[in-house]
Amino acid sequence: MLSLEAGNHVDRIRRIVQYGMDNPEVSAAVTLSWTRCINDYGLDPESKRLPPVLTQTELLERRERSRILLAEARQEMNILYQQLADPELAVVLVHTDGSILHMVAAASLEHNLSMLGLRPGAVWSEEQAGTNGMGTCLVVAEPIAIQQNDHFFSSHIRLTCSAVPIKDQHGDVIAVLDVTSRSALLQQHSLVLIGMTARMIENRLLDATCQKAHAIHFHSRPESIYTVHEGKLMVDGDGTIVAANHSALFQLGFASMAELRASRFDDIFQSSLETILQRSLQSSFHPVPIYRAGASSRFFAIAQHPPMAMSAAGPELHGATPRGIVIPAAAAPLRGKAAADLAAASELELGDAGLREQFALASRVIARRVPVLLYGETGSGKEVFARALHDQGARRDGPFVAVNCASLPESLIESELFGYRAGAFTGAQRQGRKGKILQADNGTLFLDEIGDMPLALQARLLRVLDERKVTPLGSETCISVELQLISASHRNMAELVRRGLFREDLYYRLNGVEVRLPALRDRADKRELIHSLLQEEAGAPLRLSPQAEAILMSYPWPGNLRQLRHILRTMVVLCDGDTLGLQHIPASLSEAAVNAPEPPAAVPAMIAPPAPAAPESLPADAASMTMMDALNPLQVTERATLIQLLDTYRWNISNVAKALGISRNTLYRKLHRLCIPLSSQSEQDGVAAGRQGP
Numbered sequence: 001m002l003s004l005e006a007g008n009h010v011d012r013i014r015r016i017v018q019y020g021m022d023n024p025e026v027s028a029a030v031t032l033s034w035t036r037c038i039n040d041y042g043l044d045p046e047s048k049r050l051p052p053v054l055t056q057t058e059l060l061e062r063r064e065r066s067r068i069l070l071a072e073a074r075q076e077m078n079i080l081y082q083q084l085a086d087p088e089l090a091v092v093l094v095h096t097d098g099s100i101l102h103m104v105a106a107a108s109l110e111h112n113l114s115m116l117g118l119r120p121g122a123v124w125s126e127e128q129a130g131t132n133g134m135g136t137c138l139v140v141a142e143p144i145a146i147q148q149n150d151h152f153f154s155s156h157i158r159l160t161c162s163a164v165p166i167k168d169q170h171g172d173v174i175a176v177l178d179v180t181s182r183s184a185l186l187q188q189h190s191l192v193l194i195g196m197t198a199r200m201i202e203n204r205l206l207d208a209t210c211q212k213a214h215a216i217h218f219h220s221r222p223e224s225i226y227t228v229h230e231g232k233l234m235v236d237g238d239g240t241i242v243a244a245n246h247s248a249l250f251q252l253g254f255a256s257m258a259e260l261r262a263s264r265f266d267d268i269f270q271s272s273l274e275t276i277l278q279r280s281l282q283s284s285f286h287p288v289p290i291y292r293a294g295a296s297s298r299f300f301a302i303a304q305h306p307p308m309a310m311s312a313a314g315p316e317l318h319g320a321t322p323r324g325i326v327i328p329a330a331a332a333p334l335r336g337k338a339a340a341d342l343a344a345a346s347e348l349e350l351g352d353a354g355l356r357e358q359f360a361l362a363s364r365v366i367a368r369r370v371p372v373l374l375y376g377e378t379g380s381g382k383e384v385f386a387r388a389l390h391d392q393g394a395r396r397d398g399p400f401v402a403v404n405c406a407s408l409p410e411s412l413i414e415s416e417l418f419g420y421r422a423g424a425f426t427g428a429q430r431q432g433r434k435g436k437i438l439q440a441d442n443g444t445l446f447l448d449e450i451g452d453m454p455l456a457l458q459a460r461l462l463r464v465l466d467e468r469k470v471t472p473l474g475s476e477t478c479i480s481v482e483l484q485l486i487s488a489s490h491r492n493m494a495e496l497v498r499r500g501l502f503r504e505d506l507y508y509r510l511n512g513v514e515v516r517l518p519a520l521r522d523r524a525d526k527r528e529l530i531h532s533l534l535q536e537e538a539g540a541p542l543r544l545s546p547q548a549e550a551i552l553m554s555y556p557w558p559g560n561l562r563q564l565r566h567i568l569r570t571m572v573v574l575c576d577g578d579t580l581g582l583q584h585i586p587a588s589l590s591e592a593a594v595n596a597p598e599p600p601a602a603v604p605a606m607i608a609p610p611a612p613a614a615p616e617s618l619p620a621d622a623a624s625m626t627m628m629d630a631l632n633p634l635q636v637t638e639r640a641t642l643i644q645l646l647d648t649y650r651w652n653i654s655n656v657a658k659a660l661g662i663s664r665n666t667l668y669r670k671l672h673r674l675c676i677p678l679s680s681q682s683e684q685d686g687v688a689a690g691r692q693g694p
């Protein structure tokens with residue numbers, strides 16, 4: 001016996017199918033689907049049934065056939081799940097026969113979803129399950145949203161689905177990516193996000209399936225390269241187009257994939273494949289302009305050799321999915337928090353959406369051996385971020401070697417980086433020394449504070465990067481080296497180049513892609529970070545009183561995550577009970593938090609924050625003001641917050657260094673770089689030039 005609601009639903013379907021398609025309540029796509037269900041598949045809307053489920057062997061067999069698809073889709077599905085941030089939904093990957101291959105959902109929802117027939121192996125083809133997002137998308141081969149009452153069977157009318165087809169390089173549908181929610185509020189923008197994820201998966205599949213082809217990434221705007229909007233052509237050594245993505249088709253104005261594939265690279269562009277490969281190498285894989293043949297339209301492009309050819313140099317693809325990034329624990333389907341952990345490599349907290357995007361972008365380009373340049377204030381986690389990239393890259397079994405160019409005396413950087421032969425100079429170790437570059441062979445070299453690299457050594461470093469060979473000091477022998485380079489700076493590198501302090505060619509060589517890490521005060525996940533670091537430091541559940549939390553939330557954190565960790569560590573030591581309160585917060589911190597100006601509004605990570613007005617009391621020293629003009633907005637913000645901290649500690653350098661968790665020397669260097677002058681008197685008594693402690 002049907003409930004009243006179900007009965008009405010059944011009547012409505014029968015009425016609309018019987019009396020024609022022109023019903024404003026229901027879209028044409030849904031009416032057509034209902035008609036197919038009744039007329040073609042002989043389904044009865046009155047029957048109550050769950051979709052059939054494949055046996056375990058059948059499911060394993062489908063998964064095996066879709067192995068590459070699954071490997072490429074899992075991580076993108078996890079990212080999508082986190083972006084949608086709704087515990088009521090499931091992200092689902094569906095085979096062309098309608099069976100669910102993989103699902104990401106909160107563990108707590110799993111049972112309820114299963115009761116509705118949503119589980120791996122369940123067959124949601126339109127023929128089996130009536131009108132629904134997954135099955136109907138497979139039939140229409142277009143993005144579709146199926147809202148609650150649009151479903152054919154009344155058992156599904158609590159669900160809302162948005163589904164997008166995933167196509168191969170021939171334009172054929174090979175799977176459907178679907179988001180199904182128990183809430184009616186699946187937003188319109190979800191369909192856009194799902195579409196972008198599907199494009200991402202298609203791009204990854206191109207890489208994975210065209211291992212022997214050259215990849216040409218292009219777009220009319222250089223910043224769109226390596227994003228979901230890029231055009232991508234896979235080209236054989238002789239210039240034949242092997243495959244392309246939809247953006248390429250659209251940007252180049254081809255009507256079909258077949259038409260595009262019938263063309264050759266030099267029919268499409270004014271340059272030959274060889275020329276564009278050469279120019280990409282010369283520009284250190286920075287986008288170069290390229291013109292459409294027979295037209296004046298200009299694009300920017302990066303051309304790359306096939307990874308199969310590159311892998312001859314070393315075990316490039318060991319442990320990694322072809323061309324793509326390594327997907328940890330990809331064999332075991334993960335859900336909920338575990339799924340979120342999967343994308344959050346090692347200790348990296350990726351609760352901030354901007355940061356998460358940056359991490360995904362950097363992971364992608366690192367898989368292509370493109371160098372990454374990180375920007376971020378002190379303690380914002382540049383090294384932690386670099387390590388996380390290494391840990392999930394193809395070289396994760398190799399070493400991660402970090403060098404801080406600012407903390408090494410200039411005279412030592414050369415031997416530290418390049419190493420030396422036995423007896424190369426007085427004082428050298430007898431057996432010689434392997435430099436950091438060679439130590440990083442087959443792994444990652446992280447060059448922190450790269451802006452402090454002396455000019456003379458910049459030329460040597462550039463040679464190493466170009467030739468992939470190192471000659472240790474005092475030696476005549478070149479040693480080959482293969483490494484991924486990540487560098488970091490909190491200084492404006494472009495400005496250093498403009499002022500002649502950094503080589504332009506090296507800058508472009510390092511800056512394959514630029515990633516800006518947000519300051520702690522701008523992070524959207526600041527509250528969660530405070531709590532997760534607190535639990536880490538305490539090692540056991542420890543509560544934070546609302547007042548203490550309010551102080552920690554409003555403090556500007558000039559020393560970022562490092563400073564936060566140090567302060568929390570101190571608070572944990574001071575606390576005897578099970579709640580951290582105001583009494584455990586250092587007084588200086590509470591005062592600074594109370595007096596803190598409105599922090600600058602959070603900005604997307606790639607956009608530098610607007611420079612806040614300098615506090616009235618900033619040093620008015622004329623020379624430093626001129627130098628201040630050279631500071632970038634990030635540094636201006638850092639400068640203002642550092643001055644605030646100095647105020648809090650009455651300009652006592654030792655105390656400020658301690659609060660930031662850095663050495664006095666590092667702090668002095670930082671003050672110098674940020675044009676915060678200290679007189680010799682102030683160095684003795686901790687008072688800045690022209691300023692008095694309160």
Ligand SMILES: Nc1ncnc2c1ncn2[C@@H]1O[C@H](COP(=O)(O)OP(=O)(O)OP(=O)(O)O)[C@@H](O)[C@H]1O
Pocket residue numbers: 347348349376377378379380381382383384385448490533561562563565
């Ligand atoms: N994502 C994170 N999650 C938790 N803690 C973090 C994270 N990132 C950084 N930290 C903490 O902050 C400290 C400083 O991080 P890291 O050394 O990566 O910063 P940095 O930006 O490289 O600093 P600097 O510019 O001074 O070299 C780490 O030792 C760690 O305690």
